[in-house]
Amino acid sequence: MLRLKYLPLCLSIGAVTIFSCTKDDNNGEVDITALNTEILQHTASNVCAASYVDLSAKAGQLLTAVNTLNTTTTDGNLNTCRDLWKSIRQTWEKSEAWLFGPVDVDKIDPRIDTWPVDFNDLNTVLASSDELNEEYIASLNEDHDALRGFHPIEYLLWGQDGEKTASELTGREKEYLLALAQNLKTLADEVKTSWSGGYANLLATAGASGNTEYPSRKVAFEIIVDAMAGICDEVANGKMKDPFDAQDPNLEESPFAQNSITDFTNNITGIMEIYQGKFAEDGKGLEDLVRAYNLSLDNEIKTKHSTAIAALKAITVPFGEAILTKQSQVQTAMDKINDLATTLEEKLKPFVQQYGN
Amino acid sequence: MRIRATYKFCFFLIISITAVLIACNKFDTGYSNPDDEWRSGGKQTVFDQSSKAFGHPFPTLSETLERVHEVGDIQFEATFVSAPAQVNPGLGPIFNNVGCASCHIGDGRGKVPGAGETSVLMLFRISREGNDQHDGPNPVPGYGDQLQNRSNIGVQKEGDVEISYHDETFYFEDGTPYNLRFPTYKITNTYTSFPADVMLSPRVAAPVFGLGLLEAVSDADVLSRADENDSDGDGISGKPNYVWNFTTKSTTLGRFGWKANQPNLLQQVAAAYNQDIGITNAVFPNESTIGQPQYDGLSDDPELTDSILHSVEFYVKTLAVPGRRNVNDPVVQQGRQLFAGAGCDKCHIPSMRTAVNVAFPDVSNQLIHPYTDMLLHDMGDSLADHRPDYLASGNEWRTAPLWGIGLTQKVNGHNNFLHDGRARSLMEAIMWHGGEALHARNKVKAMTSDERNALIKFLESL
Numbered sequence: 001m002l003r004l005k006y007l008p009l010c011l012s013i014g015a016v017t018i019f020s021c022t023k024d025d026n027n028g029e030v031d032i033t034a035l036n037t038e039i040l041q042h043t044a045s046n047v048c049a050a051s052y053v054d055l056s057a058k059a060g061q062l063l064t065a066v067n068t069l070n071t072t073t074t075d076g077n078l079n080t081c082r083d084l085w086k087s088i089r090q091t092w093e094k095s096e097a098w099l100f101g102p103v104d105v106d107k108i109d110p111r112i113d114t115w116p117v118d119f120n121d122l123n124t125v126l127a128s129s130d131e132l133n134e135e136y137i138a139s140l141n142e143d144h145d146a147l148r149g150f151h152p153i154e155y156l157l158w159g160q161d162g163e164k165t166a167s168e169l170t171g172r173e174k175e176y177l178l179a180l181a182q183n184l185k186t187l188a189d190e191v192k193t194s195w196s197g198g199y200a201n202l203l204a205t206a207g208a209s210g211n212t213e214y215p216s217r218k219v220a221f222e223i224i225v226d227a228m229a230g231i232c233d234e235v236a237n238g239k240m241k242d243p244f245d246a247q248d249p250n251l252e253e254s255p256f257a258q259n260s261i262t263d264f265t266n267n268i269t270g271i272m273e274i275y276q277g278k279f280a281e282d283g284k285g286l287e288d289l290v291r292a293y294n295l296s297l298d299n300e301i302k303t304k305h306s307t308a309i310a311a312l313k314a315i316t317v318p319f320g321e322a323i324l325t326k327q328s329q330v331q332t333a334m335d336k337i338n339d340l341a342t343t344l345e346e347k348l349k350p351f352v353q354q355y356g357n
Numbered sequence: 358m359r360i361r362a363t364y365k366f367c368f369f370l371i372i373s374i375t376a377v378l379i380a381c382n383k384f385d386t387g388y389s390n391p392d393d394e395w396r397s398g399g400k401q402t403v404f405d406q407s408s409k410a411f412g413h414p415f416p417t418l419s420e421t422l423e424r425v426h427e428v429g430d431i432q433f434e435a436t437f438v439s440a441p442a443q444v445n446p447g448l449g450p451i452f453n454n455v456g457c458a459s460c461h462i463g464d465g466r467g468k469v470p471g472a473g474e475t476s477v478l479m480l481f482r483i484s485r486e487g488n489d490q491h492d493g494p495n496p497v498p499g500y501g502d503q504l505q506n507r508s509n510i511g512v513q514k515e516g517d518v519e520i521s522y523h524d525e526t527f528y529f530e531d532g533t534p535y536n537l538r539f540p541t542y543k544i545t546n547t548y549t550s551f552p553a554d555v556m557l558s559p560r561v562a563a564p565v566f567g568l569g570l571l572e573a574v575s576d577a578d579v580l581s582r583a584d585e586n587d588s589d590g591d592g593i594s595g596k597p598n599y600v601w602n603f604t605t606k607s608t609t610l611g612r613f614g615w616k617a618n619q620p621n622l623l624q625q626v627a628a629a630y631n632q633d634i635g636i637t638n639a640v641f642p643n644e645s646t647i648g649q650p651q652y653d654g655l656s657d658d659p660e661l662t663d664s665i666l667h668s669v670e671f672y673v674k675t676l677a678v679p680g681r682r683n684v685n686d687p688v689v690q691q692g693r694q695l696f697a698g699a700g701c702d703k704c705h706i707p708s709m710r711t712a713v714n715v716a717f718p719d720v721s722n723q724l725i726h727p728y729t730d731m732l733l734h735d736m737g738d739s740l741a742d743h744r745p746d747y748l749a750s751g752n753e754w755r756t757a758p759l760w761g762i763g764l765t766q767k768v769n770g771h772n773n774f775l776h777d778g779r780a781r782s783l784m785e786a787i788m789w790h791g792g793e794a795l796h797a798r799n800k801v802k803a804m805t806s807d808e809r810n811a812l813i814k815f816l817e818s819l
Contacts, residue, residue, distance in 0.1 A: 250444055
């Protein structure tokens with residue numbers, strides 16, 4: 001009788017234990033294969049391919065504005081060019097969160113975004129009698145990447161100290177600027193065409209027979225997560241840490257436009273865009289897979305992401321100054337970005353290895 | 358009392374015997390943990406088979422040393438620009454490429470240029486008959502011992518190299534055909550007269566991981582495998598190269614480079630900075646253009662600080678080795694047997710142990726599987742560059758390490774092997790082997806198609 005007295009308690013403890021340990025295996029009606037296929041399709045079209053369509057459109061706008069600046073050299077037109085540079089830069093920096101595929105393999109990245117600028121060579125070019133046109137830029141082989149892409153354009157638009165006026169633009173500089181803008185448009189078109197002309201389809205059909213680029217959906221997801229974590233590492237431990245450790249503002253990328261913190265923020269923003277599957281328009285993203293199986297991981301990624309963005313926005317002075325005068329702000333931002341990277345590498349990556357089939 | 362004393366004595370005797378037995382038991386060099394095979398780099402092995410596989414730091418590095426590795430990593434990736442500049446100055450005036458990682462993409466192997474492309478991920482050593490003051494190659498007047506085919510804007514490069522190939526068909530013994538492509542190199546667009554008797558040696562950028570472990574193998578261990586006069590009569594010699602060490606100002610054992618012409622990683626890195634990128638440094642403080650019209654005349658040498666030089670040396674020293682894949686696959690196991698059966702492992706030595714090094718425990722006393730002996734071997738006339746490099750004759754090359762070779766396609770997007778990238782697959786690379794390796798090659802030539810497949814599967818698992 002004594003034993004029976006405890007029976008209901010034992011039974012209920014047992015029941016609670018059993019139920020709480022039972023995993024909801026079928027998880028509602030999730031068809032994981034269909035979902036994963038859809039996620040990869042949307043990631044390829046709505047995020048990656050869409051970003052390069054945008055890049056190409058903005059390169060076109062910048063080219064038009066540079067043409068206008070060359071014929072009507074006013075401070076107003078110079079400012080228009082600067083705004084458009086920042087605008088295309090935003091697209092590019094976001095897309096660095098998915099720096100895989102043609103942009104990497106076809107070496108678009110070094111041709112478009114090599115840093116630092118080779119001032120001596122640039123001065124020699126400007127002082128030479130060579131005709132400065134798009135053919136000239138295209139003829140520079142990869143050893144002269146430091147003479148083309150975003151940063152030489154930035155340098156010509158802003159000047160070394162960021163205070164250039166339209167009247168200071170020389171004829172040769174305008175000639176070269178136009179050639180650079182044309183080259184940027186060509187490169188943006190190249191990567192756009194690579195994606196729309198087949199690469200997007202490779203990613204979208206990961207795991208299909210004969211797809212050697214993406215032999216399985218899991219591989220595709222791993223590459224996406226690696227790219228997301230990779231940009232965290234690049235920002236926190238490279239772009240920010242280098243100048244910070246050396247206490248040298250000269251090491252800052254995008255120094256002329258004082259655009260560095262914006263660049264970093266856009267890099268990190270790109271991570272959430274590919275995670276959620278929305279660049280211009282919303283679609284299925286990795287988020288949908290994570291939410292189907294692990295809401296707390298989804299929550300953790302979003303919280304750490306917004307904390308990292310907030311930490312970057314909390315830096316109150318331009319980056320070149322912040323590394324000298326606001327070190328705790330810079331350190332906090334680097335720490336928060338590394339926190340996000342840890343979650344992506346140690347939780348999201350194993351997650352897609354388990355569920356990304 | 359007597360009995361107790363006897364017991365005591367027996368007990369003492371047993372303890373003593375056990376102690377003696379343990380003390381006299383020599384370290385069993387044959388002992389291996391069943392998992393050893395997977396860990397090509399001993400404890401400095403990482404398991405990543407992605408395109409980043411060659412770029413990981415030693416997993417055991419302390420946080421402080423890992424930071425040094427990262428500093429070196431950033432410098433390895435850096436793009437240099439012409440001097441004077443505030444960031445990364447010193448490129449050129451003439452050079453082969455703008456930074457380390459521009460050739461060693463993903464810390465891996467350079468691709469050879471296709472038709473119509475100029476050589477970027479490979480370079481050409483040049484010399485004439487005779488030796489320099491250190492018994493090294495005799496430089497070409499006006500060019501030095503390396504052809505720089507790039508230059509800063511407004512500076513004349515030394516020249517270009519045109520590469521052309523022709524294919525020839527050969528047959529395995531079972532009648533299956535295979536092709537080999539034969540390269541021809543032609544120096545063009547030289548800035549000044551180029552002597553006709555120049556000897557030319559093409560070299561592709563080699564993978565840079567695991568080098569710290571190879572450096573940690575003792576000289577004595579390397580030399581124990583040397584058999585210069587083939588006294589054991591197995592047809593395999595194994596000859597050490599002895600080269601000039603610019604730090605110690607003496608001749609020491611060569612270990613690195615396609616002809617083992619660099620004694621250590623510091624000199625390897627410093628020479629690459631100087632010759633390939635045009636960056637002067639503590640080991641090589643003079644511009645490669647001294648005495649040539651391209652000389653910049655700037656008194657900014659050395660252009661590289663010692664701390665950067667040493668951090669980059671440390672970076673390549675502490676790049677981990679990728680772990681193997683599919684070791685237990687029966688086909689891979691069969692391929693391993695075939696590899697040994699053909700005698701490939703006489704030069705591509707599978708296992709060795711790094712020396713004990715209390716000053717740097719991360720590389721100390723590790724059982725590693727590099728598949729090299731770091732010695733020179735005659736590889737036959739077809740592969741010869743006919744350009745001696747210290748003691749290495751025109752026919753001799755250093756046994757290339759095979760660890761990580763199966764990940765080349767993944768990391769570098771190509772399967773170009775050998776010193777000039779002429780082989781387009783692992784099998785082509787094998788079939789190029791001649792000289793001392795002819796016997797082994799012929800054994801492969803006689804294999805069935807299944808056996809050849811197993812052999813390649815084994816190599817791909819490395």
